[in-house]
Amino acid sequence: AxxxxxxxxxxxxxxxxxxxxxxxxxxxxxxxxxxxxxxxxxxxxxxxxxxxxxxxxxxxxxxxxxNGASVPIDVGRTTRAPSVGQRDCLLVRDKACRGCGAPAHICVPHHCVHWTDLGPTDLNNLVLLCDHCHQLVHEGGWNVRWNPDNTVTFTTPDQRHLVRDPPT
Incomplete structure (x- = not known):
């Protein structure tokens, strides 16, 4: 170092x-x-x-x-894993975990509509999540949705909606 x-x-x-x-x-x-x-x-x-x-x-x-809204790089259903280019776009767009703000370098791309449920590997279906928030979505009954205005909506098991603003 x-x-x-x-x-x-x-x-x-x-x-x-x-x-x-x-x-x-x-x-x-x-x-x-x-x-x-x-x-x-x-x-x-x-x-x-x-x-x-x-x-x-x-x-x-x-x-x-x-320049304003970025142009998505879409892969669709051909592959589950986001491409290097998509990961780079996620780093720029999300900057951190969209749930708690943890640094992007410890986050993973998450399919909002899971790939196994026919969700595409497109930027409008991907968000960066840290391990904790990723676990809440997969095992804690939470749901996450990316919105076209770059907000992200988390829905808790008791149906509360938590909207996260775009990072600055």
């Missing part, structure tokens, strides 16, 4: 180069590149353009450009 902090080397993860997900809006993308341009790195917050370039030297770049 100390070497990674003091050098420009980004460590491998499971033998693969690290992936850097840089999120920016269309307006920033079209501006002239300068040191004051801002991007967002995963769950750590805003970074300057130079920092993004340094981190990206030894990583695979995953650009995610947002």
């Amino acid at each position: 100390r070497r990674a902090i003091t050098t420009d080397v980004v460590p491998d993860t499971a033998g693969r180069p690290a992936r850097v997900i840089v999120t920016t809006d269309v307006a920033t993308l079209h501006k002239a590149v300068d040191a004051d341009a801002s991007a967002r790195l995963g769950h750590t917050g805003p970074i300057c353009a130079e920092t993004a370039r340094r981190l990206a030297c030894h990583a695979n770049i995953v650009p995610v450009v947002v």
Whole structure:
């Protein structure tokens, strides 16, 4: 860890180069590149353009450009597991567990309509959930639904509806 902090080397993860997900809006993308341009790195917050370039030297770049509602990457029923691209979009859209706000890096994609119940592997049927919230849905009788306005509605076993606003 100390070497990674003091050098420009980004460590491998499971033998693969690290992936850097840089999120920016269309307006920033079209501006002239300068040191004051801002991007967002995963769950750590805003970074300057130079920092993004340094981190990206030894990583695979995953650009995610947002402009209002994002365009879904849909897989449908061909596969249960979300693609790498869908996971990246979920990280950008959800930013954290949509139930309790736990950090995204400890969350898993969850099918709102379960795949075994013919639910598609599409972004409008997926949300990030931590282990605890995932257990509430699968074993605690809770239900979860992603809404087109990017809110998420949890329904408890006693039919209370808890609406979670989109992350900021």
